[in-house]
Amino acid sequence: MKEVFHKILFVITIAVLVLIFVQTMTGFIKIKPLNGAVVKTEMPKLTYNNYANSSFQRDFENYCRANFGFREFSLRLYNQHLWDFYRTTRNKTVVIGRSDWLFGKREARDYYISGTYDYTNDTMVMKRQFYQEALRLYKVQNILEEYNTFIFTTLLPGKTFVFNEYLPENPGPYMKPFHAVYYFAQVFDSLGINYIDLQKDYEYHKEKTDYPLFPKTGMHWTYIAAEHSFDSILRYIEHKTDINLHNYTIGEKYIDKPHHPDTDLEDVLNLLRPIRPNTNYYADVTVDDDTTATRPVFILVGDSYFWNINNSIPLHSIFSKYAYWYYNSTIYFNPSCNHTSKIDILEELINTDIINLSYSPRQLYVFSNKFLPKALLYLTHDDSEIDSTLQVIASSVKKDTDEERLKDAKDILFADPEKYFPDLGGSDIPTTRNKRINDIIINNLNK
Amino acid sequence: MVFSSNVFLIFFLPAFLICYFISPKSWRNIILLLFSIVFYAYGAPDFILLLLGSTVINYYIVKLMYKTDNQRLKKLYCGLAITVSLGLLVYFKYANFFVDNFNTILSAIGLRTFTFTKVLLPIGISFFSFQSVTYVIDTYRGNNKPMDRLTDYVLYIIMFPQLIAGPIVRYCDIEGEIRQRDYRWSECLQGFYRFIIGLSKKILIADVIGAQVDTLLGGDLSLMNSGTAWITIAAYTMQLYFDFSGYSDMAIGLGKIMGFHFPENFDNPYNSASITEFWRRWHMTLGAFMRNYLYIPLGGNRCSKSRMYFNLWVVFLLSGFWHGANWNFIIWGAYHGVWLVLERMGLSKFYEKIGKVPSVIITFIIAMVGWAVFRIEDLNDAWTFITRLFAFDFQSFAWSQGPQFYTTLIVALAFAFVGLLPFGKKLINFTFYTDYSIKQHLVVWPIAIFMLLFCLGALNSVGFSPFIYFRF
Numbered sequence: 001m002k003e004v005f006h007k008i009l010f011v012i013t014i015a016v017l018v019l020i021f022v023q024t025m026t027g028f029i030k031i032k033p034l035n036g037a038v039v040k041t042e043m044p045k046l047t048y049n050n051y052a053n054s055s056f057q058r059d060f061e062n063y064c065r066a067n068f069g070f071r072e073f074s075l076r077l078y079n080q081h082l083w084d085f086y087r088t089t090r091n092k093t094v095v096i097g098r099s100d101w102l103f104g105k106r107e108a109r110d111y112y113i114s115g116t117y118d119y120t121n122d123t124m125v126m127k128r129q130f131y132q133e134a135l136r137l138y139k140v141q142n143i144l145e146e147y148n149t150f151i152f153t154t155l156l157p158g159k160t161f162v163f164n165e166y167l168p169e170n171p172g173p174y175m176k177p178f179h180a181v182y183y184f185a186q187v188f189d190s191l192g193i194n195y196i197d198l199q200k201d202y203e204y205h206k207e208k209t210d211y212p213l214f215p216k217t218g219m220h221w222t223y224i225a226a227e228h229s230f231d232s233i234l235r236y237i238e239h240k241t242d243i244n245l246h247n248y249t250i251g252e253k254y255i256d257k258p259h260h261p262d263t264d265l266e267d268v269l270n271l272l273r274p275i276r277p278n279t280n281y282y283a284d285v286t287v288d289d290d291t292t293a294t295r296p297v298f299i300l301v302g303d304s305y306f307w308n309i310n311n312s313i314p315l316h317s318i319f320s321k322y323a324y325w326y327y328n329s330t331i332y333f334n335p336s337c338n339h340t341s342k343i344d345i346l347e348e349l350i351n352t353d354i355i356n357l358s359y360s361p362r363q364l365y366v367f368s369n370k371f372l373p374k375a376l377l378y379l380t381h382d383d384s385e386i387d388s389t390l391q392v393i394a395s396s397v398k399k400d401t402d403e404e405r406l407k408d409a410k411d412i413l414f415a416d417p418e419k420y421f422p423d424l425g426g427s428d429i430p431t432t433r434n435k436r437i438n439d440i441i442i443n444n445l446n447k
Numbered sequence: 448m449v450f451s452s453n454v455f456l457i458f459f460l461p462a463f464l465i466c467y468f469i470s471p472k473s474w475r476n477i478i479l480l481l482f483s484i485v486f487y488a489y490g491a492p493d494f495i496l497l498l499l500g501s502t503v504i505n506y507y508i509v510k511l512m513y514k515t516d517n518q519r520l521k522k523l524y525c526g527l528a529i530t531v532s533l534g535l536l537v538y539f540k541y542a543n544f545f546v547d548n549f550n551t552i553l554s555a556i557g558l559r560t561f562t563f564t565k566v567l568l569p570i571g572i573s574f575f576s577f578q579s580v581t582y583v584i585d586t587y588r589g590n591n592k593p594m595d596r597l598t599d600y601v602l603y604i605i606m607f608p609q610l611i612a613g614p615i616v617r618y619c620d621i622e623g624e625i626r627q628r629d630y631r632w633s634e635c636l637q638g639f640y641r642f643i644i645g646l647s648k649k650i651l652i653a654d655v656i657g658a659q660v661d662t663l664l665g666g667d668l669s670l671m672n673s674g675t676a677w678i679t680i681a682a683y684t685m686q687l688y689f690d691f692s693g694y695s696d697m698a699i700g701l702g703k704i705m706g707f708h709f710p711e712n713f714d715n716p717y718n719s720a721s722i723t724e725f726w727r728r729w730h731m732t733l734g735a736f737m738r739n740y741l742y743i744p745l746g747g748n749r750c751s752k753s754r755m756y757f758n759l760w761v762v763f764l765l766s767g768f769w770h771g772a773n774w775n776f777i778i779w780g781a782y783h784g785v786w787l788v789l790e791r792m793g794l795s796k797f798y799e800k801i802g803k804v805p806s807v808i809i810t811f812i813i814a815m816v817g818w819a820v821f822r823i824e825d826l827n828d829a830w831t832f833i834t835r836l837f838a839f840d841f842q843s844f845a846w847s848q849g850p851q852f853y854t855t856l857i858v859a860l861a862f863a864f865v866g867l868l869p870f871g872k873k874l875i876n877f878t879f880y881t882d883y884s885i886k887q888h889l890v891v892w893p894i895a896i897f898m899l900l901f902c903l904g905a906l907n908s909v910g911f912s913p914f915i916y917f918r919f
Contacts (some may be wrong), residue, residue, distance in 0.1 A: 006632035007731050009892055013639050014468070016896055017461035020903075024457050052492050057454075064453030065907045070900060080903030090908045419780040 008099055023069025024437040031072045035267040036091070040167035072270075080272040089269050100275060101166035102217045102265040103159060107362050108167055111160035111175055123178045126365075130180060132418075134187040135427060136372040137357070139231040142429045143277045144349060147437070150241045152194035154233060155181055155306050157221065158361035159203035161392060180364035199361065211253055211281040217266035224253055224283045226308040233317070235352060246293040246318045250326035253281040262308075287317035295320040297351065301328050301371045302358030314395045341410075342373075346378045348430045350440045371415045377417045379437070389413060389420050448490045448497070449611070450642075451649050451906060456899075459486065467705065476625065479705065486607035487571075494569035497535070499603060502707045504533055505579050506593075506600045509586050513593045519739055521587065528583040533585050536576040537571075542566045544772035571611040573769060575604050577736055582618040584740055591619050599625050608701035612694050614712040615732040617739075621707060632881055636892070638703025641879070643895045643902075645696030650902045652862075653690035655855045656682045659848050664823065668831045670705055674844030676835040680815045682852070683822050685859035688717065691730070710735075715866035715875070717814070720806035722786040725814060733769070737762050757790065760784035771869035775829060779821045807867065 014267075023029055044050065044059035051057070087096050095108040134305050141151050160167055161181065181199050188195045202213055202225075213225045227250050242345060266275050298319040300306050306324055309315070310360065315322050323334040323405065337343045349355070359367055377386060393409035394402070407431050418425040448455050463482045488495040505528050512524030525846065543565050550560035555615050558912075586593050593598040603625055609616055659811035663679040671679070696714035701708040726734050738747075746759040760781065767780015790798075798806040818834060823829035846853065863872030883891060 002885060003632055005888070006636055009888060010632050010635045010639070013892070013896075014461065014464050015635070017456075021457055021461045054492070057448075057489060060453055061452055064457055068453050068457050068903065068907070070903070070908060074900045074904030075908055076904070077901055078908050081901070082851065084848070086854065087852055088849060237486065434626075 002408070024064070024067060025069075027069070029070075031070065034072050034270045036073060036093075036270070039361065069129040073098065073272075074271045076270050079270050083269065083271055083275070091268055091270075091411075094265050094268060095168060095400055097166040098167060099166050100216060102269075103167060104219050104265065104362070107158060107160045107219070109328070110158070111167060111177065111181075112162055113412065126178065126180070127183065130183060130364075130367070131187055133367050133372060134184065134191055134193060136376050137188075137368070138193055138427075139424075139429050140192045140372055140375050143376075143433075144355070147350050148443070149349060149352055149355060150237065150243075151192070152236070152240065153184075153188065154302070155185060155195060155197045155199050156303070156356040156358060156360040157199045157213070159219060159221075161199060161361055162202045162206055179361065180367075181361040184298055184364060184367070187427065194240055196233060198232070200234065201229075211283075215262035217275055218262035218264050220262065220264070220305050221432040222262050222281065222283050223308050223312040226248070226305070227283060227312050229286055230309045230313055233356070241354075242351065243296055244293050246287050246295070248285050248287045248313065248318070251284040253283045255281060265308060282312075286312045287314055296353035298354045298356070299325060299348065299352050300356045300358055301325040301358055301368065302356070303327060303363040305360055306358060318332055320379055325371070327363075327366075328371040343373055346383075346434055347440055348434060349375055349379065350437060373414045373417045376424060376430075377414070377421065378434055380424065380434065381421060381434050382435050385421075386413075393420070448486050450694065450701075451646060451902075453903075453906070454489070456545045456646075472630075473584055475705075476599060479606060480602045483602065483605045483607040483610060487605060487610060490611075491570045493567070494572075497569060499601065501531055502537055502575075502579065502601050503597065505583065506597050508594050509583055512583075513586055525583060525587040529580055530581040532576045532583065536572055536850070539566055539572055541768075541772045553805040559614060565901055570713070574613050574615055575610060577615050577733075578604055578618070580696070580740060581615070581736065585617065585619050591622055594622075596626070597853070605789060606707075607783065608705075608707075612698070613730075613732055614695055614698060614709050616709055617732075617735070617738050620710055624707050630706050634706070635704045636690055636888065637883070638700045638705075640891060640895050641700030641703060642697050643700075643898050644878070645693040645698075646902050648689040648693030648696060650905045652855055652859050653686045653693060654905075655851060657686040657690070659852045660686055660822075663848075664832075665758065668823075668828055668835060671835045672840045672843045673835060673838050674841045676832060676838075678848070678856075679821050680832075680836065681860070682856055684717075684811075684815050684818050685856060685863060686711075687818060687821075688863060689859055715863070717811055717863045718807060718812050718866045720803055721790050721795055722783060722813060723790050723795065725810055726787070733766065737766055741765065756788045759791070760789050763787060773824055774822050774826060775820050778826070779817055782817050782820060797897060804867075807864075821878050 029119075035316070041063045043063050046056055057265045079089065079091075082090065087100070089096060095103045096107050097103050097108075103384050131233070137151070137153065144151050158181065173193050183195050185195070185200070187193075206213055209225075209228075211224045211228075212222050214220075215222050220226075231248065231250070234247075235245060238245055238278060257427075263274075269275075295317075296319060298315075299322070302325075310324065321334075324332040325340055326332060328340050331337055331343065334343075357368055387413075390409045390413060393412050394405040397408045397412075399405045399408060413420060423430055448459060450456075459482070463478075466482070467475055467478050484499070486493065487498060494647075495509070508528040508531065512521050512528065515521050515524065543563075545713055546561075546563045551565075582593075582600070585591050594603070603616075603618060603621065604610075627854045651760050658680060660683045663675065692713040699709045699711070710732055712730060712732050714728040714731065716725050719725035719728055742758055742762045745761070746754055747754055747758065761784070762779045762783030764777060767776045767778070767783070770776045770779070786794075798809070801809075816836065818827075819832050819836070820829050866875055881887075
């Protein structure tokens, strides 16, 4: 009896090992996938050479690591123990703060060192670059005013800046931090640039709201905070322009919402169970009926904070058309064009009522993502001039195809347009205009 | 291939177990041999032919040795077989060392050095060379007959559980089981549990501690305070023990699954009350090899005291050299040899006087200081580190390595010393040597499966790490 039991148990043991093998090869049991960026690892091809030099063995081990059966479960199990026992994680992008607050690692570093670390370590270089960008914005703002397009910047709040008391102690290096968000506000003030400083606003209101501004385990502002903040943004637009926008009402707050949970940082920890019941507050938004209100055309150029606005506010009721130029790259909500490289920027600049550059502290080191230099260039110079300059630059680029050369030439030109068009330099607003602007305006009048 | 790799755990092990257990008993040695060849060839494609070739040559030399009645010829064959085994070891393991040192001398006296292409070390050569030596000598001494079948002998040398890092299995210990062995399903299960214990020791303790040890020793050692230095060396002491004993547990466990009973390699070495005892408990199969094939032939205890001290010291010097072709290993071996001689000269009486616990603590500290030389290959760095240990500078100490490291270190220390307590002895006996009842299996088996999945998670969240003893 005992021997039979042992035999059965041992056979089951082998069956478990075989099950892991079969799951590795087929993935026949569906398991909740892991969150986060995944680099797909291909099964290496076995050849004599890669076997003899051991590269097959190395690649095959990597393949197994990324694809072994029940990987999702076993990694979550291990991560859960790290969280439960040590409040730590193997995820290199998340920092666990005090009272289980989670922060992005780079965001934490931004707070302690500099929001521009990815750009350069030299504060003077950073300041020069940021001032240059602010100067471009000043010029674009003034030129666009001539065509009734209102451009402004939203300095978004950063979780590490607002709730720095929950950050873990700075592990060093200890240096005087340089915070782009405060520097930009200072420069915008000195140049008279339109901007709304939500960072400052959040710092002021952080203990005064009856809803959380940031989720403990997410990176972006909460939905309810985004709703309140966008209301402030609309009021700011109304204050700075003659546009009468639709108001909206934020309903009673409630806990938990099954879709769009604010737990992006927790998600990438890949735990077995949630850190705690989601106690974030949400509120439904209804746009008020107002026959006197207009519905302008709106473009937002910026980082991922806009998703929470888009997911909670019916923007189509506020704007006749709106588009989201995600990092000035992919375009969302514009049915006719999905990438900024393919869009006629001049037409967009002239035909849009409101343009908002919206950046959180983390992304300020790439503020505007070359939107401003490109806008400035196309507003002030004819397309033919720009094209011929691009051709000159492209001829010196060492790439295989014309397409690649042109792409590189654009990157070079938009990185530093003042180098190729000296009239754009200095602090004066350029006086020349792209001749096509008039065509666009006439075209609009004829429509 | 290593036991704590995905390839082994997910592909090799299930494939092997199925093939092994569905085949008739008479085929199992061949199945095991084929899988062992695949196991070695997968990790060391350049050396599989060398390993097989030297093994086949040795097999026939030993056959000739056994057949001849001429004692001189017998001695000659014996010497030849040992030369084949140890010659490979000396060439592959020590050629670089000797040439480098020779060149250092040449350049010191102003002569031209000569160029030499560095030799790569075949994995596990220290272990399989010694195993073949035991076969040659035991047969020469008449302790056993040579194997009838070549395949059985090759299997003895390259059986995958102990091929890479031991235990060093004496031929006479395993001869019978290679020819014929009994299969008990309860032992198969015990073997599986033992394997999981070893895997857990390696992945959940040794690797977690090891990652921090590498970080700590990677910094400027001269700036290290004494507190950090002691934490570091205690951590390395535990890392090495759990890494190597973990591997041994896996090897013994796999052996048990297949019906083999490999000798134990560790017996709570840090519970030792002297260095002499430590070496009876640490890497026991190496200790046995050194005693049987080196210390006793040198004269052992049956000679003058001074000669005995010399023998002892030389044995440990060579034991250190066996661990690696570097001066730090030689110094480490000599350091242990000195302590053994001192204990024979009277230190052990002092230990008896002060009692078990203080002796264990002193022995542990001696072992830890030895591990510093063992771990830090650069002798200047090793000396700097040892001076930091005894600088008694604890003011700038900070608990900066994170809770996982300290918790794991405490758990490791607890496991390392639990054998000192009566409860601990019971626990060890129950874990390793008890034939479980059905109820106990029903508790232990799910834990083992859970630990397997947990280890896979840990392995793949941290990354791949080979066993420390693979390099020896």
